[in-house]
Amino acid sequence: MTAQGSYAWTPGYFDDGDRPQIVTGRFPYEDSYTLDRYLETGGYEGLKRALEIGPEATSGEVKDSTLLGRGGAGFPAGVKWGFTPQGVWPRYLVVNGDESEPGTYKDRLLMERDPHQLIEGCLIACYAAGLSQCFLYVRGEMALAHERIAGALDEAYAAGYVGTDILGTDFSVDIILHWGAGAYVVGEETALIESLEGERGMPRLKPPYFPAAIGLYGQPTIVNNVETLANLPYIAANGSAAYTAIGTETSPGTRMIAVSGHVKRPGVYEIVNGSTTFRDLIYGDDFAQGIRDDNDLKAFVPGGGSAPWFLPDQLDIPFEGKEASAAGSMLGSGAVMVMDSTTDIPEAALTLVRFYAHESCGKCVPCREGGTWLLRIVERICSGHGTTADLDQILEVGQSICPGDMPHASSERLGLEAVPFPYKMTTICFVGPSAYAPIHSALTLFRDEFEAKVSPSPKRVRIPVAVA
Amino acid sequence: MSEDVTTETEDASAEDDVAVDVEPEPEPDPNAVTIELNGRSVEARKGELVIAAAERHGSYIPHFCYHPRMSSVGMCRQCLVEVDTGRGPQLQPSCMITVSPDMKVDTESATTKRAQEGMLELLLANHPLDCPVCDKGGECPLQDQAFSHGPGESRYVEEKRHYEKPIPISELVLLDRERCILCDRCTRFADEVAGDKLIHFIERGNQTQVMTFPDEPFVSYFSGNTVQICPVGALTAEPYRFKARPWDLGQQESTCMGCSTGCRIVVQSSRDEVLRYNGVDSEPVNHGWLCDRGRFGFEALSSEHRLTEPMVRTDVGLTPTSWTSAMAATTGLIRQALESGGPSSIALIGGARGTNEDAFAWAQLADGLGIEFRDPQLGDGLPAAILGLPRATIDEACSAGTVILLGPDVKEELGALYLRLRGAARDGATKIIEIAPNDTGLTNMAWKSLRPQPGRQASAVRELFADPEIAEQIASGDVVVVVGRSNLAESPAATMAALSEIVEAVPTATVLPALRRGNVIGALSVGLAPADADHDAIATLEAAAGGKIELLILLGADPLCDVPDHDLARRALAGARSIVSIDTFPTESTRQADVVLPAAAFTEKAGSTTNLEGRVNDVAHRVTTKGTSRPDWMIAAELALDLDDIVGDLPIAMATSVEEITDLLAATVPGFAAATSEAVEREVDGVVVESQPSDLADRGDEASVRNSYSYRLVVSHKMFDRAIGTAMSRGISKLSVSAAAHLHPLDADQLGAGEGGDVRLVTDRSSVVLPVVLDPRIERGNVWVPFNASSDQGGGRVESIIDARAAVTDVKIEVL
Amino acid sequence: MSRLTDSNVLLAHEIIRRYPRSKSALIPLLHLSQEQNGYVTNDAMRHIAELLDITPAEVIGTATFYEMFKFEPVGTYVINVCQTLSCALMGADELMHHAEDVLGVKAGSTTADGMFTLEPAECQAACTEAPCLQVNYRHQYRVTTAEFDELVDGLRSGRLADEIPPHGTLGRNRQNLPADRTVGAVPPEDVTEAPDWIPVAGDAS
Ligand SMILES: Cc1cc2nc3c(=O)[nH]c(=O)nc-3n(C[C@H](O)[C@H](O)[C@H](O)COP(=O)(O)O)c2cc1C
């Protein structure tokens, strides 16, 4: 155990192998979070170049880099910035540092280990898109990140990188560190904005509340993920060409991926986007180095807790959005959770159903009621009191949350064809469906394990819904 | 009838709109958008929500959180329908999506049906099965839609959520969280419409509940509306709980006469007893909302204290008698008065609590007898001349560029008007300039608030127009002046002076009279207005006090409690040779009467009433009269018959039905021609009568500046006081304010007075002792005391230090 | 009586000034009150309502939505043991059971001496370091049962005191905005033009 007041190392981070390092390059330095170290290692060069070439050219660079959002939706940042309505001011930047998607561990590292890189990214975004105030919303349960960012901001203000007349130009912007208080759903961008307005973190409805048009205080607002913004200093300093030279055309640059669960070397890896496959990640020597005790791989979650599961059949799919969707899942927030042959699948699924049911904001009925209903059923099954009827009931409740065909992976063993991502939903946001996706995957791909836990059902009791 | 009660109670609005809109399809206009609804092409309006458009065209989409008078939140997901905007059909909440050209909407597809059934099953998962003991049973949107759009049975075998069964969240409203489906209607209403954010969602996810802050109840003048719009039985109103089952209720639309806003309501009764009022969505007036005084005032109707039989004073005091002898006694007193003092010795006060027909019949009788002393106001209003100014409607006020509030705290006196004005200001539809002695309910919504010294409003107005920013605002659009009496301890002259300043400066300004009593505008318009200031209520009382009045007729008036100058009222009733009182309740004044005639109350007689816009709307006769009581108009008609040797053949004397009176009125009273019984019956929104041009006779003059040793007294109404209608309604009677001297904390400091301590307010006339309340909303230099408030300790009543003839009431304050 | 202290009221005003609309300061102020009292009291919520000119109902509505706010006293050290998938796969259950034994309380409760509150928690963004837990929101990685005992001992003995402040303290330092370099927050309605650095005609997007 490492008590974490000061880092001798970066927990879980590995930079062996000769992978390009766009956002994690400074992690090995013990003092990577200080301004001195940052400046010594090319810090704030991107900002300086941006200030030279001007806002329009800067946003041009970002557009050309086709930098994809790293928060889960994978939407091109440059394009999103373009959605702000002409001539409507003020506009805000809200940094999504609420990282809480099960399996995801990258934004916290970026905030704890290289806060200045994030700050520089924010400045570049504000400068390019004309955003007059920046709110850095950091998940409340990340005390160290708060301390490191607060410290870095104080340094940056003192050194003239943030605040009025930045580096002697007429570019002036405040960056405000904002504390979250513990609610996963607040990671959803409109809920994030509600929370930042001091409200209950319940998502707004899109339409009409697309943040770029109607966001914080009803003003145009850019919401970007921490990792997304952390890429900007590199892009601004080295130009979009240098960036697109890495990765693939549809998914340029690198991505931070956390590989956790039953692997020999769980860790966070900055990988080349688009080309690296799941097999590389899970078995590669520079990566997770295979399954613990050389067990067999049973299944893995490719993109954070809300993603439908993959089987060994999908190992050779590269880390590329379209291919993942075609195969029946998504890359989401860059989190791979590995389950080996010893895993009790229903129990594993239960932890995820519990998570999303617990994190429902309660605003919409299918998630508020459906999520908890699913949880009750799965709990009953795992505690040995389930019946065969419960298995179908799971799918019935699921239909009320995600009507129609539910995406899942293909399986040779079961002779299953893949149903491509995404699903339809009756909910406002993805929390509801996320409670169903994992249990649906588990039940579809490992029904036998569920059946082993349940007993044949008695005749179902008929309960009227209301009394006339 | 459960059907239409459901429609009335579960947003009347939606259904009303349908009812109104369906017949004439809007003719093709630029605002028309053609969409495909279940295969047929229909015309919607630009910006219209799919759910509303579908409903207008007869395809009802089930819903719970959507309410047409509040912003959509899309929470319950019950209104999901398949919408195709070119990218293939997708399930969309129809309460959030506005129509777009060629949009295809399918409210009946298999997918839509599955989604709707799914939502209902989920909504019902944690909903208790206590319909048989639930007040909402029978008029419950959840129950109804469970049957019409639901799966019929539930597969939810888990333990349901449990909460403590109904907990009172205020004196009037109880909350059952187990029944709540978290549709956000009550909480949205409290926030958006009423502005009382005292109930809120707490906790998260499956634990989410509606709640108040610990020990801070849902104190709102409009709390009853949350009960009406609750789509389940989660919120219930204490006065109605367990009183009846919806299917036992008969109902009739009517017009509330609690104040002159004239909200449309539905009167619901069972076994000849009125058990509930619900708001009806009247587009021009109340949008479905009611204030709690109007909504819960019905309890007084069945009070055991009602007057049920005539009484005549004998040597043993007031003794019950027959109508024949009581009427004989009355005509006797009239003849006697005519003989000994002539018509000028008879006075008629009151008439604003009855219908147009009541007031008209009495006015006709008064004319016949040559009575000049007459006034439906009791020295607590403004000269009838203000009705001669070009009149504004509520809608006009709510869309005017500027509204100048020169009058009372509308939140306290005209509840639903407050909601309308607040909404308009909130939506930025209008800017409010408030001229008031102290903060009011609208102050936080006002664009500008002026706090002139009481009595000095006119100079405030002059300064106002001198300010370029304000001049620009005023010039930028229509101007509506909401004018009424802001201070009962001040002469109306001050308000009149300020009003004349405004109409001189802005000749195009229109006026919305903010006079309180239910039908004061009607009474003033149909003939009960005094000819001049020498014959108004105050002049009448002075005459009576001076022994010049032989017979004082009190028509639903209680001077001892309604007249701001209590001492004058007392002397007047003592000085009047004889008194005939026509009323529904025994009051301080009826106790001094020689003849008491029991009057039929609201809901016990048909007719019409006129609201502050001059809108004539019908009043429903729902239940039989208490005891032998009779409508005022009938009493007047009978007297006219008995006195035909004096008054001649008055048409009212021949009337055999109230409709005949209504038509007589329409034929006789200038401006009322359109308000025939047939028209008033037909027109959903009533008939707006024309105001009769007249100019403000005397512009009135200003009070002097307050000297720094004294405080200037402000006395005005709270929504709940000792007024008989409130006092006799069990539920709301608990809410009536108690008398106290409200002072700004800094003034109290200076005086060395503390919260709760007693002070004596001294005028050269007399004094009153009151407990102190520290209140930052009171302007410095003012002391505010609620009018007609109940006071436990015998420190006297503030009304007894008010001099009706004084420009203002300045008081010295002694700390006891 | 646990309203905000005078010094915290000053701090509160400074925090409120950071935002274009004051209600945005609600969550930070709730943290502030929790830092002061270890949990959020009703008086503090009323006080915050006054400071932000909103109703107490609005304050409690927001406050109860978020996990980190406690409304009764909790231990000096709140120990959150992650229960979500990655940690569950790596033995979160065992760790939780061990914690219950060592502290002698069931998950969700506080030790008699008011020292520790033990809680099950959801993903803490340390999935590669499973099983993990947090003490007052400071991470502990790959925690073995032995290391857990060591941790509890370190906290009891005060050895870890300056590393892990008492419950309620979020950051040991706090961003401070230098008056001379701060742009300052402006209500959105008071801003109508593009910021200075945006070419006048243009519109960066
Ligand atoms: C339920 C839910 C949770 C989310 N959580 C996060 C999160 O923790 N961090 C994040 O950056 N984005 C999260 N997102 C995605 C955000 O809504 C948003 O798309 C993202 O922050 C945009 O930034 P990007 O374009 O840079 O990816 C979440 C979305 C949903 C629906």
Ligand code: SF4
């Ligand atoms: S899906 Fe769940 S989390 Fe998302 S809005 Fe609905 S209730 Fe809230």
Ligand code: FES
């Ligand atoms: S009525 Fe549309 S979601 Fe509730």
